[in-house]
Amino acid sequence: MSTLLRTALYDWHLAQGARMVPFAGWSMPLQYEGIVAEHLAVRKEAGMFDISHMGRLRCQGAGATQLLDYVCTNAIAPMHTGQVRYSLLCHERGGVLDDVLVYRWAEEEFSLVVNAANRDKVLAWLEQHRPSAAVQIQDETRATAMVAVQGPAAAAAVADLFADDLRRLKYYFACRTWCGSTAVWASRTGYTGEDGFEIVLPAEAALELWERLRGRGVKPCGLGARDTLRLEAGMPLYGHELTEEINPIQAGLAWAVKFSKGDFIGRSALEQARQDRTLPVRVGLEIEGRRAARMGHRVLSAEGQAVGTVTSGSFCPYLELSLAMAYVLPDYAAVGTPLQIELPGAFLRAAVVPLPFYKRTPAG
Amino acid sequence: MHNPPDLRYTPTHEWVRWDGELATVGITRFAVEQLTEPTYLELPALGSSVEAGKPFGVIESVKSTSDLYAPLSGVVAERNSELLDDPASGRQGNLALILEDPFGRGWLIKIRPQPPVSLEHLLTAEQYEAQLAAEGH
Numbered sequence: 001m002s003t004l005l006r007t008a009l010y011d012w013h014l015a016q017g018a019r020m021v022p023f024a025g026w027s028m029p030l031q032y033e034g035i036v037a038e039h040l041a042v043r044k045e046a047g048m049f050d051i052s053h054m055g056r057l058r059c060q061g062a063g064a065t066q067l068l069d070y071v072c073t074n075a076i077a078p079m080h081t082g083q084v085r086y087s088l089l090c091h092e093r094g095g096v097l098d099d100v101l102v103y104r105w106a107e108e109e110f111s112l113v114v115n116a117a118n119r120d121k122v123l124a125w126l127e128q129h130r131p132s133a134a135v136q137i138q139d140e141t142r143a144t145a146m147v148a149v150q151g152p153a154a155a156a157a158v159a160d161l162f163a164d165d166l167r168r169l170k171y172y173f174a175c176r177t178w179c180g181s182t183a184v185w186a187s188r189t190g191y192t193g194e195d196g197f198e199i200v201l202p203a204e205a206a207l208e209l210w211e212r213l214r215g216r217g218v219k220p221c222g223l224g225a226r227d228t229l230r231l232e233a234g235m236p237l238y239g240h241e242l243t244e245e246i247n248p249i250q251a252g253l254a255w256a257v258k259f260s261k262g263d264f265i266g267r268s269a270l271e272q273a274r275q276d277r278t279l280p281v282r283v284g285l286e287i288e289g290r291r292a293a294r295m296g297h298r299v300l301s302a303e304g305q306a307v308g309t310v311t312s313g314s315f316c317p318y319l320e321l322s323l324a325m326a327y328v329l330p331d332y333a334a335v336g337t338p339l340q341i342e343l344p345g346a347f348l349r350a351a352v353v354p355l356p357f358y359k360r361t362p363a364g
Numbered sequence: 365m366h367n368p369p370d371l372r373y374t375p376t377h378e379w380v381r382w383d384g385e386l387a388t389v390g391i392t393r394f395a396v397e398q399l400t401e402p403t404y405l406e407l408p409a410l411g412s413s414v415e416a417g418k419p420f421g422v423i424e425s426v427k428s429t430s431d432l433y434a435p436l437s438g439v440v441a442e443r444n445s446e447l448l449d450d451p452a453s454g455r456q457g458n459l460a461l462i463l464e465d466p467f468g469r470g471w472l473i474k475i476r477p478q479p480p481v482s483l484e485h486l487l488t489a490e491q492y493e494a495q496l497a498a499e500g501h
Binding site: 019030031034035036039224227228289290291292294314315316317322 | 397401404406427428
């Protein structure tokens with residue numbers, strides 16, 4: 001356990017009695033008060049998450065755009081300065097290496113936020129495809145911290161903390177600004193289905209920001225609530241809904257694959273995948289009762305034939321429903337299809353429902 | 365970690381209170397804290413048989429699913445109705461009791477053990493805490 005990485009807020013988490021768990025090589029808070037209370041705080045007010053374990057990479061120099069457009073499935077060249085875009089990184093066979101956020105700071109300057117478990121893999125992949133030494137790739141993860149503030153009250157909580165008013169940031173846009181005399185960057189993004197912000201700042205400045213947010217009543221939330229919130233919002237999680245054996249088309253992420261741009265890694269495989277009607281596809285399942293389906297449970301047709309596998313599942317505290325995501329054969333993917341989930345010693349009745357399960361009502 | 369000294373324990377984190385007639389069974393504070401807030405509970409029917417060391421029910425949280433293991437063999441004589449949904453009134457069971465008071469109001473079932481009754485195979489509080497310590501908790 002001593003080899004686990006610690007975020008800049010590690011001591012704070014311990015002092016607050018957080019339950020720490022190993023996650024992708026980091027010691028991270030699973031919960032403080034409790035997953036359900038934290039989940040509900042984000043849906044109803046505001047919560048904050050230490051997400052410093054996420055990988056933060058900088059990619060800059062002549063050829064940076066070319067590199068990112070070649071490794072990303074989404075279109076990078078047309079991005080505006082200050083824009084943030086979700087993308088997949090795929091290998092040649094179309095399987096997903098990682099799902100990332102790309103931030104454009106200048107013509108040839110970008111940041112990538114990548115999954116903690118995939119940081120080394122993505123770094124190596126970028127190095128391998130670097131068009132020239134002019135493109136520099138730096139791993140800024142350890143030097144920085146990252147805090148997500150999420151929930152309907154998130155905008156009010158961050159309003160006057162920064163030199164720029166983050167309330168003016170549009171969804172999926174970012175800015176570089178100041179928190180006092182500390183240079184930070186912030187984006188209107190998140191992984192909860194709520195309005196909110198993700199803020200990256202020097203590791204040594206993280207505690208002060210965190211305490212100031214706490215002072216404004218923002219509730220500290222752990223990875224437990226982060227997982228139930230993203231599930232309720234129907235968002236895929238790498239290692240569950242996304243793997244190197246799953247392509248973005250199956251995952252329902254074709255919107256993040258731009259065939260209209262030039263060549264990119266995985267393109268021809270994904271063009272084929274687009275025509276393939278045999279591969280299992282990602283669906284949302286609503287389960288009868290309160291019992292949860294879990295990753296790996298088999299999905300059966302109403303007649304009992306195996307048609308798929310659960311990738312994530314939990315009782316979801318805000319909707320108060322047992323919900324799951326699964327990959328099922330296309331013939332069983334239509335909304336309303338009755339299915340069963342096989343647990344050790346039990347079968348749960350379920351039906352395919354639209355994703356996302358939860359969609360926030362826009363403010364105003 | 366306070367585990368009442370008058371109870372016996374299983375390595376799988378159940379506790380037993382033996383009153384000479386019935387054995388009350390619950391899960392330890394450590395177990396429920398590991399689980400996080402319970403969201404689902406499945407207990408055996410009244411009168412059904414349970415077997416020592418075998419699963420008798422299921423408890424779930426938003427995070428995980430765990431089997432519940434019977435500390436003793438016998439017949440289910442009572443179930444904690446406070447925890448269970450009451451279809452007649454539509455009242456939902458209060459699973460929070462397991463987290464709030466795991467050694468008290470959060471008990472799960474009472475077993476009428478099959479004679480001869482012996483608790484010798486169960487851990488004392490001291491032994492249970494030694495196990496937790498050995499597991500690094």
